[in-house]
Amino acid sequence: MTEVKIIAGELVGVKYKPGFKFNFTLSVPQVDVKEFALFLEHDRQNDANHNAMLTLADEGKAPYCIYVGINPGKLTMPDGTVRGMRMNSYDLFDREYADFVVYELIPYITKTYELNLSTSPDMHMISGGSSGGISSLVMAWFHPEYFRRVYMCSPSFLAMGRGNELPYLIRKYETKPLRIYHESSENEPNDYFGWSRGIDEETDKGLVFAGYDYRFAQFKGEGHSSRYRNQAEAYQRFEWLWKDYQTKPITAPANSPRVNQVIPFGSRWELCDEFPVKTSPEVPTAIRTYDHVLPSFDSLTWYAADRDDDIVYMYVADDALAVEKRILHATLHTIPRIYPKGAIAMATDAVDRLYVLTAIGVQCVRSFGLIDVILDLPDDTMPIDIAVTDALYVKTERGVYRRPLCPDCTDFEHPTRKYTSYYD
Incomplete structure (x- = not known):
């Protein structure tokens, strides 16, 4: 030896x-x-x-x-x-x-x-x-x-x-x-x-x-x-x-089935020139105190979250909407000493999946409240904003990034999807 x-x-x-x-x-x-x-x-x-x-x-x-x-x-x-x-x-x-x-x-x-x-x-x-x-x-x-x-x-x-x-x-x-x-x-x-x-x-x-x-x-x-x-x-x-160390670099051989519902396997974040223009919805007065509020894709509910709270709440979009009628929708994952603990920004896709931008990744929430996917952030700086249009966009302190999503996620013109419940 x-x-x-x-x-x-x-x-x-x-x-x-x-x-x-x-x-x-x-x-x-x-x-x-x-x-x-x-x-x-x-x-x-x-x-x-x-x-x-x-x-x-x-x-x-x-x-x-x-x-x-x-x-x-x-x-x-x-x-x-x-x-x-x-x-x-x-x-x-x-x-x-x-x-x-x-x-x-x-x-x-x-x-x-x-x-x-x-x-x-x-x-x-x-x-x-x-x-x-x-x-x-x-x-x-x-x-x-x-x-x-x-x-x-x-x-x-x-x-x-x-x-x-x-x-x-x-x-x-x-x-x-x-x-x-x-x-x-x-x-x-x-x-x-x-x-x-x-x-x-x-x-x-x-x-x-x-x-x-x-x-x-x-x-x-x-x-x-x-x-x-x-x-x-x-x-x-x-x-x-160490098998094949001289000829085969180590890569991720696959993603889980749930991740594959959101992003194509092998896709990566890529720097791009512009962040999409986001429209600001008319938020009901009762829930304007939250840091982030946006409607669900089918407009039947509102999602609301704060930057320093690890909870995303849901409100039914009816005339009786009041702050005390909030529903605990999702509990965000956190990692010790990584801040903030809550939502930095939010967006929804064409299947009413909620994308919550957090300091530990993009946490994807199904319409019934389950967090089933967490996407890695594009770089190691603080994320700032998120949008879903033709793809997933994230803005960080370093720049703007774009990442492809699976076709269902961006098919906003689907004729019946708006009236379909996505409980799986």
Whole structure:
């Protein structure tokens, strides 16, 4: 097996995870290559994973990787005591830890130790067990432009704040360009925070439903993270994760059936010159206090929402309309520390699907209140407005974007659709 150089280091978070001190170990293969791939491992060094990847690289089945084994952050208190921040690093459904790794840790490592690291996301793998497992998926979820290969063993979805929602968001969002290897065992914890095996299986079904490039292994009679440090198992999982790495980039192989009802598979946001002119409806006096109000496509109801409230309300468009007669129509999905939580703008299509522009994506609400699809935003700046005409348009701080919709969504001249109920 190829010799490696081991380097120990530490980094304190500045913009992301400020004050958290992270210790890390680097393993640098002593080989002459143009550039290295990246293998980021939670909870510092796992010899089984490290050695399996080296063996695969020696056999030509995987690239040589800079192995980064990182420990959870620690925080020094005013009295000098040091507090472990594992949960505050790993078990959060937000992007701050991922941003720390992508924007602070990796640039620091490559610059300080003069490492020639590939910039291709296809050459970046992330791995972890338990809390490190869910953190691996969350990091790739928020940064698919950086990480494309994910190994998670017994991921602790239920120990994470809001982590229980991720398996359901997987079904609703567009499928991301990720290859995921997921391990679980029959005897996962059934504890105060929930049944881990159950949500592992829910995640499995969600990833399959959404069409991910994905493999699931479940071990009967075994317990939590039972094969995380099994080198033979590690060899098999990484061989699959890196298959065809030299010839086939990782892409999203499909979208879920619901997403396919809204956008053609393979369509992308494209910059355009102009945002469509929007007409302003005459809003009833009783509901003018909302930030956003618009009529349904059939004009039988009004949709109303505020920027800082995660609820979309519905009002029946009759003479008795009054603010106290509001109907809770849809509860918007939110992600911790991404603001605002409510509607930034709204639009409807030709099948009375409501498009709610939010800070986490375009949330598509069926006419009976179900959010079944969430479309990714076109860029990473704050969205400003949305419109549906011949296509879907979104304006952000960076520009105006256009994206094709499926034909039914833009067929506003259909002779009978206006009088059809869209309850499915």
